[in-house]
Amino acid sequence: MKCDKDVVNLMHGYLDDDLTKEDETKLRNHLEDCEACQKHFHELKRSITLLKSVEQVKAPENFTKQVMQNLPTEKKHKKYVRWFKMHPVVTAAAIFFVLMFSGLFTAWEQDSQLTVSKQEDIIIKGDTVIVPEGVTVEGDLVVKNGNLKIEGTVEGDVTLINGKLLKKEESMNGDVLLASAGDINGEFKQVNQIFDWILYHLNNFFKSIFSLGE
């Protein structure tokens, strides 16, 4: 083999890991015999080593910061969208609360009419609901948006929403007497504030869950 282009090509093939076994042996055999080619090959390998010895340079300090500052600004709404995407639980909770409270408030607004849960034997005078003397109401009694006067007996829980419990004597002559209200054989609950009202609803909700469980 002559020391021509072919040998040099083989050298470069070798450096690129691109030689067949055969070519590699061919190159090796030639290099053993030819000093000039040996030198050439050595110089090639040495220049690569020298090249690799070049110091690594590092990017200047603040490089990243500068790049970030020079990026086109992202749209504002994208920022919010990203935030919501990154906090799905918070987002879901926020939506839930907004819907729940708006629902409750509308319900509260709509509920301004006087309602009584039971009608039998009960007298309604204006905004006052009277359980007359001698009458016994079986079961729970709920009065919304009205006052309640109990002269008889209620066999169960009484709930007053947005109203007052009037004493027997009070309404008759205006004096505040310590006369007891009629008999309530159960719990008495009075709900005035909106939050009490919410609590009352939640309470009912949980009670219904538990009673379902029973």
Add this chain to the structure above:
Amino acid sequence: MDLMIREKIKQVKKGDQAAYEDVVMYYQDKIFQHCYRMLGNAHEAEDIAQEAFIRAYVNIHSYDEKRKFSTWLYRIATNLTIDRIRKRKPDYYLDAEVKGTDGLDMYSQLATNERLPEEEVQGMELQSYIQDEISNLPPKYRSIIMLRYLEEFSLQEISDILDIPLGTVKTRIHRGREALRKKLRHV
């Protein structure tokens, strides 16, 4: 690491600018170094490297996730450096006539530096000598030699980065090595 970058790129594509910071942080040294070796000048290298990252961000949607991000980024950086080299070339034309002289060109303005390469090496730090010799390679060889030996890409990856056929990469790396050999044999 690749997985982390892949994830960050996905976030950037969705419009998350903050995720890009980690990407820049991860590649800043590599890209800066690449630009520095291509341009031989730290100031210009910083300019171009920044520009490369900004271009990559702006065009992130044209990045195909099936390919390597580094390949894509290097391609942007390489193209920008080559553009820069082309643009500044007119300033350096040595055979341009010097104004106000009669037929004298820039060659006549150069000091004769007929020093032997050995002397040159002695007068200069080896490191900066090598850097100079890299800078003196024609850009099309320089980029390949650097990608191969300083950034250790495979020939196939280089062909992807520069968007030239593998055969051309082989021819150029061959010539580039020969050119370097001639310059560094005296060291």
